[in-house]
Amino acid sequence: MIAHPPVRQPSRVIMLLAGSIGVLSCSSQAAQRTQLEPSFASRIAQLSEPAGYFDTDNLISNEASYLHVMGKMRELGVTGGAYIGVGPDQNFSYIAQIRPSIAFIIDIRRDNMLEQLLFKALFALARNRAEYLSLLFGRPPPGTLDEWTNRGIAELLAYIDSTPTRPETIASARRAVDRTVAAFDVPLSVEDWATIDRYHQTFIREGLSLKFRSFRRPPRFYYPTFRELLMERDLTGRHTNYLASEGAFRVVKSLQDRDLVIPVVGDLAGTHALKAIGQLIAARRERVSALYTSNVEFYLFRSGGFGQFLRNVEHLPRDERSVIIRSVFRATFGPHPLSVPGYYSTQLLQTLETLVEEAADGGYRSYWELVTKHALR
Numbered sequence: 001m002i003a004h005p006p007v008r009q010p011s012r013v014i015m016l017l018a019g020s021i022g023v024l025s026c027s028s029q030a031a032q033r034t035q036l037e038p039s040f041a042s043r044i045a046q047l048s049e050p051a052g053y054f055d056t057d058n059l060i061s062n063e064a065s066y067l068h069v070m071g072k073m074r075e076l077g078v079t080g081g082a083y084i085g086v087g088p089d090q091n092f093s094y095i096a097q098i099r100p101s102i103a104f105i106i107d108i109r110r111d112n113m114l115e116q117l118l119f120k121a122l123f124a125l126a127r128n129r130a131e132y133l134s135l136l137f138g139r140p141p142p143g144t145l146d147e148w149t150n151r152g153i154a155e156l157l158a159y160i161d162s163t164p165t166r167p168e169t170i171a172s173a174r175r176a177v178d179r180t181v182a183a184f185d186v187p188l189s190v191e192d193w194a195t196i197d198r199y200h201q202t203f204i205r206e207g208l209s210l211k212f213r214s215f216r217r218p219p220r221f222y223y224p225t226f227r228e229l230l231m232e233r234d235l236t237g238r239h240t241n242y243l244a245s246e247g248a249f250r251v252v253k254s255l256q257d258r259d260l261v262i263p264v265v266g267d268l269a270g271t272h273a274l275k276a277i278g279q280l281i282a283a284r285r286e287r288v289s290a291l292y293t294s295n296v297e298f299y300l301f302r303s304g305g306f307g308q309f310l311r312n313v314e315h316l317p318r319d320e321r322s323v324i325i326r327s328v329f330r331a332t333f334g335p336h337p338l339s340v341p342g343y344y345s346t347q348l349l350q351t352l353e354t355l356v357e358e359a360a361d362g363g364y365r366s367y368w369e370l371v372t373k374h375a376l377r
Contacts, residue, residue: 040186040262041185044262044263046276047276047280048265049265049266049270049271049272051108051109052108053109054109056212056213057111057199057202057213058112059115060088060089060090064222064224064343065340065346066229066345068234068340069325069376069377070234070236071235073098073290073323076321078098078289078290078322079099080100081281081286081287081322083098083102083104083290084106085104086105086106086268086296087105088115088119089242090292091105093241094292095252097240100289102284104262106266106268107264107265108265108266113264114195115196117184117196118200120181120184121177121181123257125176128146129149129246130145130149130159132243136200137207138165138200138203139160139169142159153241157208157231161207161227174200174201181196210225210226211225220344230243269306269309274312274313274316275312278317281317282317291316291324292324292325294326294327297326301367310356313355316352318352318353320351322352322353323376325347326348327347328346329346332367333367336348336371336375337375348371349375349376349377350375
C-alpha cells in the first residue's frame with residue numbers, strides 16, 4: 001500500500017477570505033447587471049406605443065367569472081415564465097397563482113398605465129393587505145396592523161365597510177401615493193397627475209360598492225361590485241383573489257417592489273408593444289405562461305385587427321403549457337356552452353399552440369368559432 005501524504009486543509013482565515021471575495025464578486029456582478037438593466041420608467045417608454053381610445057375608465061373588472069379558470073390552470077401546470085394581461089387589478093390574481101418571474105400589463109389606454117402606477121404605489125406603501133386596502137379606500141388602517149396579517153378576506157372587507165373616511169386620512173393617503181409615484185420617475189403631465197388623483201378619489205368615494213362603468217354605454221345590472229369581485233371563488237371553491245391571503249398578496253408585492261410588473265401602453269394588434277414584450281421575454285430566456293386578453297379579441301374582430309394580433313402572438317415565446325385567458329359575455333352572443341349558471345361572463349382557456357396552429361391553418365371565420373372551438377375551463 002502506498003502511503004499518501006496528508007491533504008493540507010486551507011486555514012479558516014483563507015476560507016473566510018475566499019468566501020468574502022466570492023460574495024464581493026457576486027455582489028459586484030449583480031450591481032453591474034442592475035446598472036445595465038433599464039429602469040422601470042425606461043422599460044415603459046421602450047415597450048409602449050402611442051395611446052388609443054376605449055370608452056370606459058375600467059377602474060375594476062366587470063368579469064365576475066374571472067377566477068373560474070384557476071383550477072384548470074393548476075391542472076395544466078400554468079406556472080412561472082412571463083405573464084401578459086390587459087386591464088386593471090384582476091391581473092394580480094392571475095399573477096399571484098402563476099407566480100411568473102416578470103409580468104406585463106398592456107392596455108391601449110394610457111389611463112390604465114396610470115392606474116397601474118397607483119396600484120404600484122399602494123403595494124410599495126403597504127405592509128400587508130389591511131394597509132393596502134386602507135390606503136386604497138382612504139381609511140385609517142387598523143391600530144394593531146400586524147394582528148390583521150392573517151385575517152380572512154371577509155374580515156378585511158368588513159373593516160373597510162365599517163370604517164368611515166376622514167379628511168386628514170384621505171389627504172395623507174393622497175400625499176403618500178403622489179410622493180411614491182413621483183419616485184418611479186415616469187414622465188407625467190398635469191393631466192396624468194389629475195387622472196391618478198381622480199382614480200384614487202373614486203375608490204375612496206365609492207368604496208367597495210364601486211362598479212365598472214362606461215362613458216357611452218348604460219351600466220349593466222350584472223356588473224359586480226368590487227366587494228363581490230374580491231369575495232369570488234374559483235370553480236373548486238377556493239378564494240384565489242390576490243387579496244384573499246397574505247401569501248398571494250406578497251407574491252404580487254414582491255414583483256412590484258422589484259419593478260417586475262411593467263405597465264405598457266399598447267394595442268394587442270399594434271405593430272410594436274406586444275412584439276417588444278415578446279422580444280424582452282425571449283431575451284430573458286423565458287416563455288409566456290399566460291396571456292390574458294379579457295374580451296379584447298371581440299373588438300379586434302370588429303375593427304379588423306385580429307389578424308395582426310395573431311401574427312403578434314405567433315412571435316411570443318411559448319411552450320405546450322402556455323395559455324390564453326379570455327372572457328365572453330352573454331350579452332354578445334347569448335350563453336356560452338361552458339357558461340356557469342348565474343354568471344353573465346364566461347372565463348375560458350385555450351393553449352397558445354392551438355391558437356397559432358389554427359391561425360396557420362386558415363384562421364377563424366368568426367369570433368364565436370374562436371371562443372368555442374378549443375375552449376377549456
